[in-house]
Amino acid sequence: MSIAWTDSTPIYRQLKERVVAMVLDGELKSGDALPSVRQVAADYQLNPITVSRAYQELADEALVEKRRGLGMYVVDGARDKLMTSERERFLKEEWPLVLARIERLGLSAEQLLAAKPAQGVNA
Numbered sequence: 001m002s003i004a005w006t007d008s009t010p011i012y013r014q015l016k017e018r019v020v021a022m023v024l025d026g027e028l029k030s031g032d033a034l035p036s037v038r039q040v041a042a043d044y045q046l047n048p049i050t051v052s053r054a055y056q057e058l059a060d061e062a063l064v065e066k067r068r069g070l071g072m073y074v075v076d077g078a079r080d081k082l083m084t085s086e087r088e089r090f091l092k093e094e095w096p097l098v099l100a101r102i103e104r105l106g107l108s109a110e111q112l113l114a115a116k117p118a119q120g121v122n123a
């Protein structure tokens with residue numbers, strides 16, 4: 001898990017979003033254990049409470065479950081649930097801004113399709 005922290009969002013949210021991305025990208029699958037709170041805190045020099053808060057939000061959203069004495073695990077169906085919610089969030093929050101910028105710049109669908117993203121960007 002590699003993360004470049006930014007000042008614009010609380011670190012626990014950035015950590016949570018990184019775990020969400022790992023589930024969406026298939027790096028973490030149903031039944032996989034999340035790295036321990038202590039390990040993440042040590043690796044990224046974070047307060048364990050920050051890591052716990054990120055993990056707790058994932059648990060509150062029923063994306064991971066706590067297994068007493070074992071840690072946190074990705075639940076079955078987490079990827080499908082995330083895919084649905086992330087698509088909905090994109091269409092409601094991000095797409096209108098992207099569309100407005102496309103229109104402001106006068107770009108056509110052909111120009112957009114011809115401008116393929118660089119290798120390594122997920123489509």
